[in-house]
Amino acid sequence: MKMGFRWYGEGNDTVALDQIRQIPGVETIVWSLHHKQAGEVWETAEIEAEMARITGISAEAAARGVTRTLDADVVESVNVHESIKLDKTVLGLSRDEAIENYVTTLERLGRAGVKVVCYNFMPVFDWLRTDLWHPLPDGSTALYYEKAVVDQMSPESLIADMEKNSGGLTLPGWEPERLASFSELNAAYEGVTHEDMYRNYKYFLDAIxxxxxEYDVKVGVHPDDPPFDIFGWPRVVSTKEDLATILSLNDSPYNGLTLCLGSFSANPANDAVGAVRTFMDRIHFSHVRNIKHFPNGDFTEVGHRACEGDVDTVGIMAAYAEADYTGYIRPDHGRHLWDENTTNKPRPGYGLYDRALGIQYLLGVWDTVRRGR
Structure with missing residues (x-):
């Protein structure tokens, strides 16, 4: 197992590579070219420059005696253009044009040495919360989903609310360029069924x-977040049965999962540990985090320790350790701790401290299980 840490790039993240390098156990930076829009080709020079930045050590750090390096094996994400999900020309691209660009990007990433690419197949929005800075009893804040708000809110008002509360940082899945075309996308999804989405999904997989x-790049789909339909749009990566269906659409071992256990567990009926054990050989990348459910359908994100919420993070890491898992894992959304809520406000869910604490907890379970074998 290789532990990773998501980083949004120089000038686009409140966390520095030098800080990540000091977290024990982290080997991989999970990265992307966040200025690239879905459907755009990633240029070789851009890829190589970002990977060199991640894997290198600055002259200033070297002068301080820093020698520890990180790799850039995992990309999260290369976003799938809406024309691929819809099988129709939208936002100026046809499905086949968008797929051709996606294939070119995968080839270039493979040539550069990238091993895993995460993506999602969610319509319009990549993820959804109603409060990005919800106060918790310990004084920290975290992402929060309030069911009644979503039931009553229009997508347009939600877009405005997300832009207002983003802290001035871009939110993947909520890029201004994407949101500017919301009306076109919303109209394009009218009448689209789950069956339509699966048919288009298979076409995409068979093409890539x-x-x-050929270039030894595994792709892993991220579960829907949250894992149920919203605003009438069909979501097809929400249940254990959905995951099995997607893997059956193309049986190549390169077609796999980015199994985000927090997203998957937002539906209390989903069994996170069972999914890990069932799909172990097709899980190329995994996100481990914790959430707490409320009886009214709300949920909040909490610390990684299992007893803090309803996700069995101990059982998850034990399952990975018992199976000698060799893929990539990272902590996912953490709480915003200490001065992060005031002086150095991070991208929601992606502060430094709680993710670093989470890594130590997850590795502690891993080490304990491995030592006891």
Whole structure:
């Protein structure tokens, strides 16, 4: 197992690579070219420059005696253009044009040495919360989902609320360029069914997997977040049955999962540990985090320790350790702790401290299980 840490890039993240390098156990930076829009080709020079930045050590750090390096094996995400999900031309691109660009990007990432690419197949919005800075009893804040608000709120008002509360940082899945075209996308999804989405999904996988196999790049789909339909749009990566269906659409081992256990567990009926054990050989990348459910359908994100919420993070890490898992794992959304709520406000869910604490907890379970074998 290789532990990773998501980083949004120089000038686009409140956390520095030098800080991440000091977290025990972290080997991989999970990165992306966040200025690239869905459907755009990633240029070789851009890829190589970002990977060199991640894997290198600055002259200033070297002068301080820093020698520890990180790798850039995992990209999160190369976003799938809406034309691929819809099988129709939208936002100026046809499905086949968008797929051709996606294949070119995968080829270039593979040539550069990237091993895993995360993506999602969610319509319009990549993820949804109603409060980005919800206060918790310990004084920290965290992402929060309030069911009644979503039931009563229009997508347009939600977009305005997210832009207002983003802290001035771009939110993946809520990019201004995407949101500016919301009306077109909303109209394009009218009448689209789950069956339509699966049919288009298979077409996409069949088109990209030969390139994945040739250039040794595994792709892993991220579960829907939250894992149920919203605003009438069909979501198809929400349940254990959905995951099995997606893996059956193309049986290549390069077609796999980015199994985000927090997103998956936002539906209390989903069994996170069972999913890990069932799909172990197709989980290329995993996010481990914790959430707490409320009887009215709300949920909040909490610390990684299992007893803090309703996700069995101990059982998850034990399952990975018992299986000698060799893929990539990272902590996911953490609380915003200490001065992060005031002086150095991070991208919601992506502060430094709680993710660093979470890594130590997850590795502690891993080490304990491995030592006891």
């Amino acid at each position: 997997i030969p390139t994945c196999e």
